[in-house]
Amino acid sequence: QVHLVETGGGLVQAGGSLRLSCAASGDTILPYTMAWFRQAPGKEREFVAQIIWSGDTTIYKDSVKGRFTISRDNSEQMVYLQMNNLKPEDTAIYYCAASRMWGLTSSDQFHPWGQGTQVTVSS
Secondary structure (H helix, E strand, O other): OEEEEEEOOEEEEOOOOEEEEEEEEEOOOOOOEEEEEEEOOOOOOEEEEEEOOOOOOEEEOHHHOOOEEEEEEHHHOEEEEEEOOOOHHHOEEEEEEEEOOOOOOOHHHOOOEOOOEEEEEEO
């Protein structure tokens, strides 16, 4: 079982940057697709980005393409989300999650999940 803990959230002005980290413990993350999701108040949890086990293929939500970059370091059991040019609509709790499958964007296909980290972007 993989245990995930997210850090790095905070309050930032529009146009600013944040780097989220997801630290994994327990089992190795090597066989897993790793992903970031987010959930804004009153909205459904939505897919943001995912990265394949080897790190050489990624998928992004259209609205974050060119602004967000997902990466992973399997040797360190870490997954990252670099977020640049942040917008108020990026405000949400951001979650790290794992899946044995590749290319899926539905949250019910991912398990386990971290506890989330709050990102707030002011205008």
